Amino acid sequence: MDLAAIVQQIGYDMAAAPHRGVVADYIPELKRVDPSQFGLAVMTADGQTYHCGDADVRFSIQSVSKVFTLALALGRMGDQLWTRVGREPSGHAFNSILQLETEHGIPRNPFINAGALVVTDAILAGHPPRETLGEILRFVRAAAGDDNIHINPDVAQSEEQTGHRNRALAHFLLANANLINPPELTCGTYFHQCAIEMTCLQLAQAGRFLMGGPNAPRLVSPERVRRLNALMMTCGHYDGSGEFAFRVGLPGKSGVGGGILAIVPGRASIAVWSPGLNERGNSQLGTLAIEHLARATGWSVFG
Numbered sequence: 638m639d640l641a642a643i644v645q646q647i648g649y650d651m652a653a654a655p656h657r658g659v660v661a662d663y664i665p666e667l668k669r670v671d672p673s674q675f676g677l678a679v680m681t682a683d684g685q686t687y688h689c690g691d692a693d694v695r696f697s698i699q700s701v702s703k704v705f706t707l708a709l710a711l712g713r714m715g716d717q718l719w720t721r722v723g724r725e726p727s728g729h730a731f732n733s734i735l736q737l738e739t740e741h742g743i744p745r746n747p748f749i750n751a752g753a754l755v756v757t758d759a760i761l762a763g764h765p766p767r768e769t770l771g772e773i774l775r776f777v778r779a780a781a782g783d784d785n786i787h788i789n790p791d792v793a794q795s796e797e798q799t800g801h802r803n804r805a806l807a808h809f810l811l812a813n814a815n816l817i818n819p820p821e822l823t824c825g826t827y828f829h830q831c832a833i834e835m836t837c838l839q840l841a842q843a844g845r846f847l848m849g850g851p852n853a854p855r856l857v858s859p860e861r862v863r864r865l866n867a868l869m870m871t872c873g874h875y876d877g878s879g880e881f882a883f884r885v886g887l888p889g890k891s892g893v894g895g896g897i898l899a900i901v902p903g904r905a906s907i908a909v910w911s912p913g914l915n916e917r918g919n920s921q922l923g924t925l926a927i928e929h930l931a932r933a934t935g936w937s938v939f940g
């Protein structure tokens with residue numbers, strides 16, 4: 638298999654793609670991003686890197702950060718975290734409050750916003766937000782083996798100014814005794830974690846610990862790697878998770894910045910980015926590119 642040629646071809650195809658989706662506009666700073674961009678980076682277990690397009694342009698990882706905070710929270714408090722958040726796909730939009738009411742403040746999973754707020758709240762646990770953000774950044778940098786990864790303060794501030802739904806979710810969690818810290822602190826920390834910027838090359842590098850196997854960096858136990866992948870597969874694309882599993886067949890986590898991290902267990906870590914989103918809030922071209930890649934390589938967890 639000529640992976641270099643496959644990746645190059647995807648780059649050409651995506652550059653010519655007519656339907657590029659719509660850039661998220663509910664966070665004003667994200668709305669300014671040029672929708673014509675596309676980047677892809679693939680890192681294989683044997684240490685090879687393949688990339689095309691804008692793979693070295695930084696973008697806002699947004700909800701992809703939730704994979705790293707979940708790994709961190711599980712390392713900190715282990716399975717006890719599951720008393721506060723579930724492990725089922727929600728079938729609802731990423732920022733929905735509906736189920737939180739009927740399910741008594743226990744979010745369906747750690748990748749919808751309500752669940753991610755609980756995870757961030759668990760890591761925060763009385764520490765100053767600055768310290769917790771330092772810890773999150775250290776984890777991401779260690780995973781990527783690259784210290785040049787930072788939070789974009791303008792994106793964080795933009796979400797601070799507009800993140801009323803997330804605040805509503807946090808208050809709702811508090812009303813159900815499922816928030817430890819003041820909502821402002823948990824939300825502030827969450828907004829900043831979402832504003833971490835990375836390139837596709839850095840993100841693919843940071844995702845290698847999720848490949849598992851003898852060549853992957855060992856940041857968490859193999860059992861936890863399997864579980865993180867299971868959650869990415871079932872819940873990583875919000876109410877589009879079933880469609881992504883059907884079309885791509887790989888665990889993946891998307892963000893409204895247009896990034897997707899996908900894992901081929903034992904074989905590769907893939908990061909793709911294109912800012913235009915489909916109707917479910919997942920990258921339009923990013924999804925298409927990983928679908929092409931999975932088809933051309935035969936990569937799928939379903940054989």
Ligand code: GLU
Nearest residue numbers: 699700731750831892893
């Ligand atoms: N910061 C975004 C929010 O909370 C993240 C959403 C996403 O990437 O899906 O609305």
